[in-house]
Structures are given as structure tokens and as C-alpha cells.
Amino acid sequence: MIKLSAKDPGSFGGDLLVYFIPETGKKTVSCSNAAVRSSIKQAWKSGDFTGKKGQTFLSYPVASNKGFAAGRVLVIGLGKTEENEDDCREQIRMAAGTAASKAGGLKVKTLMAVLPEKTGLADADLAECMSEGLILGNYRFDKYKTNTKDDDKNSRVECFFLHDGGLNHGKVRRGMKLGKLAAEAGCLARDMANEPGNGWTPAQFAEFGKKIASRSGIKCRIIDKPGMKKLGMGGILGVNQGSALPPKLVILKYQGTKKGPTLMLVGKGLTFDSGGISLKPAAGMEDMKYDMCGGAAVICAMQVIAAEKPKGINVVALVPATENLSGAAAIKPGDIITHFGGKTSEVINTDAEGRLILADALAYGIKTYKPDAVVDLATLTGAVIVGLGHHRTGLLSNNDSLVKQIVAAGDRAGEPLWRLPLGPEYSKQIESKVADIRNIGGKGAGTITAAAYLQEFVGDTPWAHLDIAGTAWNFTKKSYVPKGPSGIAVRILLNLVRNWELLKKS
Ligand code: BES
Ligand code: MN
Ligand code: ZN
Numbered sequence: 001m002i003k004l005s006a007k008d009p010g011s012f013g014g015d016l017l018v019y020f021i022p023e024t025g026k027k028t029v030s031c032s033n034a035a036v037r038s039s040i041k042q043a044w045k046s047g048d049f050t051g052k053k054g055q056t057f058l059s060y061p062v063a064s065n066k067g068f069a070a071g072r073v074l075v076i077g078l079g080k081t082e083e084n085e086d087d088c089r090e091q092i093r094m095a096a097g098t099a100a101s102k103a104g105g106l107k108v109k110t111l112m113a114v115l116p117e118k119t120g121l122a123d124a125d126l127a128e129c130m131s132e133g134l135i136l137g138n139y140r141f142d143k144y145k146t147n148t149k150d151d152d153k154n155s156r157v158e159c160f161f162l163h164d165g166g167l168n169h170g171k172v173r174r175g176m177k178l179g180k181l182a183a184e185a186g187c188l189a190r191d192m193a194n195e196p197g198n199g200w201t202p203a204q205f206a207e208f209g210k211k212i213a214s215r216s217g218i219k220c221r222i223i224d225k226p227g228m229k230k231l232g233m234g235g236i237l238g239v240n241q242g243s244a245l246p247p248k249l250v251i252l253k254y255q256g257t258k259k260g261p262t263l264m265l266v267g268k269g270l271t272f273d274s275g276g277i278s279l280k281p282a283a284g285m286e287d288m289k290y291d292m293c294g295g296a297a298v299i300c301a302m303q304v305i306a307a308e309k310p311k312g313i314n315v316v317a318l319v320p321a322t323e324n325l326s327g328a329a330a331i332k333p334g335d336i337i338t339h340f341g342g343k344t345s346e347v348i349n350t351d352a353e354g355r356l357i358l359a360d361a362l363a364y365g366i367k368t369y370k371p372d373a374v375v376d377l378a379t380l381t382g383a384v385i386v387g388l389g390h391h392r393t394g395l396l397s398n399n400d401s402l403v404k405q406i407v408a409a410g411d412r413a414g415e416p417l418w419r420l421p422l423g424p425e426y427s428k429q430i431e432s433k434v435a436d437i438r439n440i441g442g443k444g445a446g447t448i449t450a451a452a453y454l455q456e457f458v459g460d461t462p463w464a465h466l467d468i469a470g471t472a473w474n475f476t477k478k479s480y481v482p483k484g485p486s487g488i489a490v491r492i493l494l495n496l497v498r499n500w501e502l503l504k505k506s
Contacts, residue, residue, distance in 0.1 A: 056076050097481075126167070186300070
């Protein structure tokens with residue numbers, strides 16, 4: 001929980017009061033609280049604190065020290081003000097994440113963060129990034145721990161108070177709200193990914209979609225197995241054959257304009273990927289519960305869009321959800337399936353299943369909703385980790401202006417992307433002797449040939465594919481991103497929608 005507080009920080013009687021101090025090179029401390037100022041000066045003299053990025057110092061006010069009611073005061077160095085706005089945003093999120101993690105270690109329950117002046121950011125942006133860093137940095141997953149009492153690692157702050165530090169109160173409030181909604185959605189996406197395969201199933205994706213709809217008034221439609229059969233969705237049905245749980249296609253529709261552009265989002269909701277008959281090795285297979293992170297990003301972003309109700313844009317979201325298991329009826333290598341729309345595919349490897357379920361969702365969504373642009377997100381290939389590690393999301397697209405917007409949205413979120421090419425030479429790799437296409441591309445360019453498969457189903461619609469296999473799990477270590485699920489792309493999508501510009505045809 002985060003609240004804006006107008007209370008004088010000196011009289012805040014909670015567990016921890018936090019100030020953020022920039023590195024100015026001068027020995028003057030810009031801090032509104034005189035008591036904090038003198039204590040920082042002391043630390044400065046000793047050389048222990050200069051405002052450098054990531055530096056912290058904790059003090060325990062004594063009764064005689066007027067101006068402090070809090071149990072502890074934490075001072076965090078921000079470093080020098082960055083030149084680039086996106087870097088300034090990241091600087092604040094990182095410092096806020098540091099505050100949240102220190103607070104966790106101290107078992108702090110209530111914390112007041114005082115916004116710093118002169119950060120290179122507008123007041124609303126500062127409050128937004130501060131709120132994001134605090135909430136994302138306070139994330140823990142202990143749902144299945146039956147005894148958390150003695151577990152220091154799972155301690156979390158119950159309530160954050162944000163103080164405007166003398167900045168424009170209204171703007172701070174607006175920014176805080178944006179940051180809070182986005183960060184809470186990011187934490188929710190992490191929860192979904194942390195859930196094991198038996199805790200987050202296709203049916204649960206469907207239930208969650210309905211919940212968002214009933215709360216916000218947007219539309220939700222679930223296509224069940226019989227509906228998929230009628231529509232001829234051979235990809236998702238084929239992948240589902242080896243599973244005892246029925247598949248779901250969750251569709252959420254937000255309408256913010258009658259005439260304006262429609263953005264379609266598609267997220268891979270593979271709730272557990274064993275590889276199917278082309279079984280994966282046992283070591284690390286448990287991590288394949290996170291193969292639904294594309295779906296989680298899409299549905300969690302929709303929760304915010306449904307709450308914010310942006311004008312001038314329509315957003316339709318599709319999450320094809322199933323497990324990939326190897327039951328008696330499972331799809332076999334060599335089997336040929338027919339996707340929605342009639343294209344046939346030879347399934348050479350049942351572990352290349354993400355593209356099969358996405359193909360149906362893309363083809364069906366484009367035919368039904370006629371979107372102006374499509375963005376799909378998927379933990380699609382191990383190859384993207386070979387190429388980009390865990391630091392950047394792979395981006396493949398048929399439209400330069402869409403790429404530009406997505407890259408900008410990612411930089412703004414501190415979730416960078418890197419574009420890889422597409423082209424006929426890669427599409428040639430997925431030619432089949434017996435069907436229209438096959439589901440793997442042979443040696444080399446695994447991330448690109450997977451995207452080339454998807455490209456077969458989008459026609460001329462401006463489309464971008466985000467391969468988040470490397471970034472949805474164990475993303476670059478940061479104070480506000482824990483090991484394990486990162487909640488990647490929730491904030492990329494929100495930035496994209498919040499800053500939507502009409503796409504230029506290219
Ligand atoms: N879900 C996996 C991709 C993946 C791998 C995500 C490792 C995260 C970590 C996907 O369904 C898959 O198995 N892809 C195969 C494709 C191959 C058979 C062409 C892969 O990347 O090995
Ligand atoms: Mn797979
Ligand atoms: Zn998969």
C-alpha cells in the first residue's frame with residue numbers, strides 16, 4: 001500500500017524515514033530537514049557518505065535529537081543527476097528499490113519516503129518512478145510458506161507514505177497513482193509466474209480475465225475447447241492433446257473510442273512446458289512453470305488499462321492458455337495440424353509449442369478484431385538467452401514505427417529491447433516437404449525462425465513480437481527486481497498504451 005502524506009517528515013512516527021541525496025560534488029546538502037542535514041554533514045566529514053549512487057547510511061535518532069519522531073532514518077545516495085531522462089527514471093527506481101530492500105531487512109512495517117528536489121525529472125515522473133521502485137522492491141512470494149515468522153527474508157513493508165518534499169502536490173499525486181497501478185500489476189505478474197503448474201492453470205487465466213471484466217466493466221470472452229474445435233484452432237488443440245486440463249483462450253476487450261485505433265495484445269499462456277513427446281531434460285524443468293509470462297504480462301497490463309480507461313485507443317487482449325504435456329493422446333513429431341484460417345503445419349518438435357498456440361490466437365484475433373497494430377509476447381525460445389542473455393528482450397517486427405514506439409516504451413520502463421531481423425532467408429528455414437510450413441527452422445537463428453513462424457499469421461498488419469524467455473526470469477539484477485520472475489513487459493505495455501501515437505504506415 002502506498003499513500004501520499006502531507007505530514008511533516010520530522011513528525012512521522014513510523015519505523016523508517018528515508019531521504020534521497022544527490023551527489024553534487026559540493027559539501028552542501030539539499031535536504032529540507034535540519035536534523036537530517038546536520039547528521040549528513042557529520043557523515044560527510046568522516047568521508048562515509050558523499051551521495052554516491054547506492055550509498056546508504058542508517059541512523060537511530062535519540063530523544064534529544066529534535067525533528068525526528070521516526071524510529072530510524074535512512075539516507076540513500078542517488079549519484080550524479082543523469083543526462084538522459086530514462087536514466088534519471090531508472091536512477092530513482094533503483095534508489096527506491098534499495099530503500100525497500102533495506103526496509104525489508106530491518107523488518108520495517110511503515111516507511112516514509114521524502115521526494116528529493118533536483119532530480120532531472122518532472123514532479124509527476126519522479127513520484128511515478130519512486131512509487132514503482134518502492135512497490136516492486138517490496139515484492140515477496142511466501143504464499144506457500146506455512147511459517148514465515150522467523151523468516152527475515154520474507155519481511156515486507158506494509159505501508160509506504162510518500163512525502164512530496166515541497167514539490168507540486170497534485171502532480172506528485174498523479175505520478176504516484178500511475179506508478180502504483182503499474183507496479184502492483186508487475187507484482188501480480190510475478191505472483192502468477194511464481195505459482196507452480198498446479199497453482200496457475202488455464203482455467204485460472206480464464207477466471208482472472210472474468211474477474212478483471214466484472215470489476216471494471218470491460219468485456220471478457222472465453223473460448224473453450226468445443227469453441228476451438230468449431231473454429232478450427234488446430235494449434236492450441238494440438239498442443240493441448242497431451243494434457244488432462246482443457247485449454248482456454250481468454251479475450252479481454254477495452255473500448256476507449258468508437259473510431260480510433262485498436263491495439264491487439266497476445267500473450268503466451270503456457271502454464272507448464274514439459275516439451276511434450278519431445279521431452280525436455282529433467283534438470284531445471286521445474287522452471288518451465290514460467291512459460292506463461294507473456295500471458296501474465298498481457299492480462300496484468302489489461303487490469304491497469306481497464307482501471308485507467310484511456311481515451312482514443314481500443315485494446316483487445318488474447319491469451320491462449322494450455323499445458324504442454326505428453327499424455328497418451330499427445331501430439332507426435334511428424335503430426336500435421338491445421339491452424340485457424342487453414343494453414344497446415346508439420347510438427348517436427350513438440351517442444352516448439354508456443355508458436356503453435358500463438359499462431360491460432362494471432363490469426364483469429366486479426367480476422368475478428370481487425371487491429372491496427374499487434375504486439376505479442378512470449379517466452380518463446382532458449383535461443384534468445386544465447387543471443388541477448390537475461391538483459392534484453394528480443395524484438396522482431398515488420399514495422400519500423402511500431403519498433404520505435406516499443407523501444408522507447410522499454411527504455412522508459414528500464415526494460416530494454418533489442419531488435420533482430422526477419423526476412424525471406426529465415427522464412428525459408430521453416431518450409432516443409434509435406435505441409436505449408438514446419439514448426440522448427442533447423443540449425444541457427446532459433447529466435448528468428450520462431451518469429452518467422454508467427455509472421456505467417458499476421459499478414460500485412462503492423463506487428464511486433466517480444467521474445468521474453470531471457471527477461472521474464474532472472475532479469476538483470478536490480479534493487480527492485482528479485483531473482484526469479486521479473487514481471488517483465490507489464491510496464492512496457494503500459495508505457496506503449498499511455499503514450500500511444502497513431503502508427504505511421506511503413
Ligand atoms: N518455453 C520454451 C522456451 C524457453 C526455453 C523459455 C528456455 C525459457 C527458457 C519453448 O517452448 C521451447 O521449448 N522452445 C524450444 C524450441 C526448439 C525446440 C526449436 C527451445 O528454445 O529450445
Ligand atoms: Mn517448449
Ligand atoms: Zn514453451
